[in-house]
Amino acid sequence: MNLTYHEAILFNSNVGGGSYDIWLYQPFTGRTMKLTQNLGAEFSIPYWSPDAQSFTFIGKNNMVFVFNLNSRKWAQIDQIEPYTLLSWSPDSQYLAYVKSNRIVIYNIYAHTSGSIVQYGVTDVQWFPSGEAFLFAAPDEAGNTQLFKINRDGMNKQQITKNTEGPLHNVRISPNGEFALYTSPGASISLITTVNLSTGVSYQLQGGPQAKNYFPEWSPDSSTIAYSATDIVNNQYVSLIQTDSRVGGQQKTWAVSTCFSTPLSWSPDGKRLAYLSGCSNQEQADEIWVIDLNSPNNPIKIVEAKWITSLQWSPQVHDVEPYKLFLNQIYRVSFYYPQNWRKVTEERFEGSDGFFQISAISSEEEIHSVCRAEAFHVLQPYGTNPRIFPALVQAQEACFIFPSEDQPVEMRNQAALIVKYPSPVVIQGSTYSYFILWADQDHLISLVKTLTFI
Structure with missing residues (x-):
């Protein structure tokens, strides 16, 4: 049975109060299925491979797991810090991630790895060419900057001239032309985008409390969706918002009952999935989907205690077999x-x-x-x-x-x-x-x- 779907949502949940594991939801059938068995952790975030054949996550005992959807087999490849970003190469053959001041490049088929030493490095990810990485690291003055470096460790280039403190949640756009990050911290979190060829940056307006979390690029790299915390009737909620990559086109699409929620774009860029169902500031127990063409009718698609992360499958282009x-x-x-x-x-x-x-x-x-x-x-x-x-x-x-x-x-x-x-x-x-x-x-x-x- 081939489980490589053009549309599916992976999510992390401890359904029934057991261990956290990765589950899969199929929008066309409405079915959910448990993919892993006692491998997840509360902080697990699934990352689809670009070909939708596999996914990876950090799970139990801080281990990095790779799960193949066709064979239903998994491999354990390394032990790293929770919440470390995992980035697939465009050919779905390599993983890049940060460990101990190194950029690790791991071949998931040969089970071999190389590394690039880079002090203070975070949020490493592949450029769409597969020939270079984007990452954040301190400059000589100690300010966090965005850098580009070839996959062989050569030709390091500084992109930003930031003097405002640390950068978080760095994400490269799917077309490799822009990046985004949040700053300066958790209590105040503003979203900034950067044109990677010019270094010009744009700060998005964000929500009314300046608490903007989980920014995600649309598949066509034009739009950013994010969760904006607000207070309604003395209760924290999260506004599901979007803006253009240079700002000025902010829209609010839906409201989640959570303080903040991860979001994920559908492969066609027409829908957004997000978490809700938080009561008394506990974790989410629902996944909702909003169609941006008919935004008045968000739909609840999954209900399960508790859900901590989700990711919609990527755009998979039809290719010769x-x-x-x-x-x-x-x-x-x-x-x-x-x-x-x-x-x-x-x-x-x-x-x-x-x-x-x-x-x-x-x-x-x-x-x-x-x-x-x-x-x-x-x-x-x-x-x-x-x-x-x-x-x-x-x-x-x-x-x-x-x-x-x-x-x-x-x-x-x-x-x-x-x-x-x-x-x-x-x-x-x-x-x-x-x-x-x-x-x-x-x-x-x-x-x-x-x-x-």
Whole structure:
């Protein structure tokens, strides 16, 4: 079952008074489902990957978890401070976050990481190009500024000239042209936007109490939604407001019964989701949605104690289900599922399969080469693999399929060995055979598009 929705809302809740966990709500069906089991914490905030295949959050014991919606499997990748911003790379392959004065860049498929040392860094996030980061950090005078730096740690540039104190909730716009932040603190919280190419800033009017929280960019980067605290009949409420990125177009759309509430834009930018149902300043137990085209009728979509955060799924653009893999060294190309990610130049993996390529240097005939691979001393295909002779691209070939006692860690690995049309030289050695390993559910479909180049 594929759970990558064009529209879904993730939220953090301890429904029934148990542990906090991440839940999913489907607007089209009205269904909610619990995705994690005893992994969340009260401070957990889910962050969708751009391809809507996965999400990440900081949960129990301050651990960073990544959850794949297709496989329903999760990975635990690091331990960091609660409320640290988690930022996905545009290709959904890397996470960036701050830990111990470092920008950490973590590959969720290879489970490897690198880091950039940056004293006092906060709120790191990717530019849409995937080649640079935006972050906040103190300058030499101790004032917090916005900076841009390449993903290799080079070419650091200061963007702002702030002298007004700390910056919080830094968020880059989806198109990478603007950023926003709140300042100076919690009791007074004003929203400022910055043109990242010019450094020009704009302060938004905000609500009547100057308590503006949880600002969020619209998908088209034109508008900011936020929660503005006010007092009505001696009770704190939260006004659901929007303004243009340069101010001057403030609108109030709805009222939440909470002191403040996180908000989230629908993928099409036409609706806003927010929390409500706070009584006596307790936590929220409702999710509401307001349609900006018919704002007089906000709709309650979820009721569950307690809810602390929410995020609507991102805009996912329809793409071809397959991508072209082309390797000049091994002289091959073929198509693979587009949601698989590169682990190395020779290996790609997804939640539902993998492939890896290599070459074999041998003067033996094809049947001998195939038997040597199939009955390797380590038994990667089990004790009784099956070998099937074949022709691939008019070349002698064979398929190797595993027996039922194949080790589980081999992930259902099967193989194709095919003779090159002419031997290939790699790093000074000559190779006569190409080998493709893949899970047996995908091997045939990969081979059908195999071409020697």
